[in-house]
Amino acid sequence: MKIVCIGRNYVGHARELKNPVPSKPVFFMKPDTALIQKHNPFFYPAFSADIHYETELVLKVCKNGRHIEERFAHKYYDKIGVGLDLTARDLQSECKKKGLPWEIAKAFDNSAPLGEFIDKSEIKDLADISFSLLVNGEEKQRGNSGDMIFGFDRIISYVSQFVTLKLGDLIFTGTPAGVGPIRINDRLEAFVEDQKLLDIRVK
Ligand code: MG
Numbered sequence: 001m002k003i004v005c006i007g008r009n010y011v012g013h014a015r016e017l018k019n020p021v022p023s024k025p026v027f028f029m030k031p032d033t034a035l036i037q038k039h040n041p042f043f044y045p046a047f048s049a050d051i052h053y054e055t056e057l058v059l060k061v062c063k064n065g066r067h068i069e070e071r072f073a074h075k076y077y078d079k080i081g082v083g084l085d086l087t088a089r090d091l092q093s094e095c096k097k098k099g100l101p102w103e104i105a106k107a108f109d110n111s112a113p114l115g116e117f118i119d120k121s122e123i124k125d126l127a128d129i130s131f132s133l134l135v136n137g138e139e140k141q142r143g144n145s146g147d148m149i150f151g152f153d154r155i156i157s158y159v160s161q162f163v164t165l166k167l168g169d170l171i172f173t174g175t176p177a178g179v180g181p182i183r184i185n186d187r188l189e190a191f192v193e194d195q196k197l198l199d200i201r202v203k
Contacts, residue, residue: 001168003030003112004159005056005085009148009174013054016177025150025158028102030085034112041203042110044184048088051182054175055133055141055190058083059152060117061169068160073153076165079117082131082190082197085172086111086182114170115190115198126152134189135182143176 007026008014014021036042044051062078085106092105123129129145145151150158155173159165182188182202190198 001032001166001170002163003032003034003170003172004028004163004165005030005106005172006150006155006174009150009155010143010176011147011149012177013175013179016179021149025155027155027159028106029163030107030112033109034107036110036113036200041201042086042113042182042188043203044182045088045108047104047108048090050088050090052087052089052179053133053135053140053182053188054085054087054179055131055143056083056085056172056175057081057129057131057143057145057192058114058117059156059171059173061165061167061171064164064166066160066164068157068165070153070157073156076156076160077152077171078120080120080123080126080129080192081115081117082192083112083114083170083172084133084188084190084198084200085175086113087179089181112170112172113188113198113200118192118195118197130193132191133178134187134191135180136187140180141176141178145173147176148174
C-alpha cells in the first residue's frame with residue numbers, strides 16, 4: 001500500500017509558500033510507515049524544529065488501475081476522508097534550495113495521520129466538500145474541494161499514467177492555505193463538513 005500526495009493543488013497555498021501555480025499535478029509519495037496506529041499520538045521528531053500541518057481530503061482507492069481515463073476515474077475510489085500531510089518545513093526548505101528530493105521532509109514515520117472515511121455515496125457533491133482543521137479548538141484551516149486546481153478524477157488519471165494504483169492506496173489531494181506549525185501538547189481535530197473524522201495529540 002502506498003500514499004500518493006498532491007502538492008500545490010490550491011492557489012492560496014501555492015502562493016503562501018511562494019510556489020508557482022502548476023499546470024500539471026505535482027505529486028510525491030509517502031510509505032505505509034507514515035501512517036499512525038489508531039489512537040496513538042504523533043511524537044514530535046528530533047530532526048525538525050518546524051513541523052507543519054497540511055489538512056487534506058484523502059481518497060481511498062478501491063480498484064487496481066493504470067492509465068485510467070479521466071471519465072472512468074470515479075470508479076477507482078469509493079471513500080473520502082481527511083488526513084494531515086505533516087511536513088518538516090525546515091528540512092523541506094533546505095531540500096528545495098538544493099534541488100534535492102523531499103523524502104526527509106515529507107515521508108518520515110507517522111507523517112500521515114489519517115482519520116475515518118465516509119462512503120463517497122454519502123457525499124452530495126464531490127466538487128463541494130468542505131473540510132477544516134482545529135488546533136486546540138481554534139480553526140486554522142478551512143478548504144473546499146471546489147477550490148482544487150486539479151479535481152479528484154484528474155489526479156487519479158494523471159498519477160496512474162506513471163504509477164499503477166492499487167486497492168487500498170491513499171491519495172492526499174493537497175492543502176488549502178493556512179498551513180502552520182504544530183507544537184508538543186497540541187490537539188489536532190479535522191472535519192469533513194460537520195463530521196469530526198480525525199482527532200490526534202502531539203506529544
Ligand atoms: Mg500537502
